[in-house]
Amino acid sequence: MRVASLFKIALAVLFAASASHAAEAGDPEKGKIVYSKCKGCHQIGEGAVDRIGPHLNAVFGRRAAAHDGFAYSKSMQRAGVDGLIWTAKTLDAYIENPRALVSKTRMSFRGMDDPEDRANLLAYLRAFSDDPSNLPEAEPTARGTDHDLDPEILALQGDPDYGEYLSSECVTCHQADGSAEGIPSITQWPEEDFVVAMHAYKRKLRPHPVMQMMAGRLNDEEIAALAAFFKDLQ
Template identity: 50%
Template sequence: MPFLPALAQDQVDPAGERLFSLCRNCHEVGEGARHKIGPHLDGIIGRVAGSMDGFRYSKAMREAGENGLVWDAETLDGYLAKPREFISGNRMSFRGMEDPEQRAVLIAWLATVSESVPGSLVDDADNGREAREARSFADIVLAMEGDPDYGEYLAGECVTCHQETGHADGIPSIVGLPREYFVKALFEYKTNVRRNEVMKLRVSKLANEEIAALAAYFSGLEPQ
């Protein structure tokens, strides 16, 4: 599969955007995209693996880039097919996309929107009342200076599901997660923007100071 240059918007199958829904919980793409659980994908074509500033990559991903891995259509195709086999030890929880035609459509779409879409892609719920509430509550916590030592004390319940190493085996990693995203995500569970009854139950018990402390702790960790 050869290198794929960015195409004009009307040349790309809109099915690519639908396929990206599988990625959207962890990645943003387009102008203004930010790091989430995974790094943003703006400018992904031609990027050296594990090279984005401000994101804590796994050791495996950093080493892949140091050894010369660059994301183009061919390498993305191999990675999306079987992420854990393509880069052993990487943290991405996505198990892979089997259909080569779907991979080709998604990659072609990424090649275009990572260069041309104004603004980052967000969930439809971001336009709703619950999402506005989550953002306003998150702003209050983000104004606090969280205590990472207190966060480490509180983290015991988190690491019963999320691995302390930063590896992801079906459950997303929270090690090294950007502080702003961590806080916003917890409030989205509180306000039902994100639907997970286990997370909602656990987050509902946390005070603002505790959320700030957990965010300070986990954002400061380096994935192994």
């Protein structure tokens, strides 16, 4: 089906919804205006191609970093392997503060504070995905985490020797040599990124159930120690 036809059908479905549902889903016509903030890097619609950022057709329901042919950052690739799926909730978190959800993302956009603008933008983007009437999507599997983590936790100085002692369970899955064959590498991760990620698992903001269980066993000092060990692991 042509994308233009799909968009027309999407608009009809969205405007046929109840007033309360429309408020929740956002207004795609207003979202088209908000999209002007995105179009310098992203194209959408019929004939859209990758530019500085990937095109945004069919982004809903897609795993992060799964669009073939685009060179994603390592952080975005890790998020995809970790299980991040683009839904209304996760896209909302990413648009609000990109680096809070995917640290070290190459997207230079600072974020969009206004929740109504985000809802409208998402309604517009949703019209270019496979099933635009399917709103809202499932509960989010990841949310922003960087900026609400206690600074005292980030300031902890971990003991790398203790981290090495604790790392035996980590390296049963993550390769100590830094290779990433289906499982993302954690070797030479910046300490802050490591700590933020592990606390996101503890709080079940990141989706991997095994990592949630593993992180849940660790206290703040142990996480800091692991971060210090893996930061300098060659």
